[in-house]
Amino acid sequence: MNRSIRTALAAAMLVAVCGAAQAGLKSNVPVTVENNPQGHAFRAYGMVGTARNSADGNQVIGCGISAVGTGSAGAVCEAQNSGGRYVRCITYNAAMVSAAQAVEADSYIEFTFDTQENCTSIYVANSSSNAVKQP
Secondary structure: OOHHHHHHHHHHHHHHHHOOOOOOOOOOOOOEEEEOOOOOEEEEEEEHHHHHHOOOOOOEEEEEEEEOOOOOEEEEEEEEOOOOOEEEEEEOOHHHHHHHHOOOOOOEEEEEEOOOOEEEEEEEEOOOOOOOOOO
């Protein structure tokens, strides 16, 4: 068997054993607002890129930071799902403000809050699998 045929057979066997090459894991997480058992919203999550790319024109998720002259900083996280349901939370907790500062253009964001719109947790993930915003 000549060398080129052996190489082609080896490549074919490798593809058969390993499967076709993939470009990497890609995730899309639409903006979701969840209720607790009492029917009150308590959690929102989603990907910035998925919200931006959504066909419905309603989805939005993000966090903003502000500082006041006293030197304290605060954060607000907000989300709106495809049905137009809007929620937000506000915090002055330094650890949660720091988490909100980690939000990037294509982050996954998840936050929980109480009935007074106080944030109880903020989670941010920046990963290569996150949906990327399209123009």
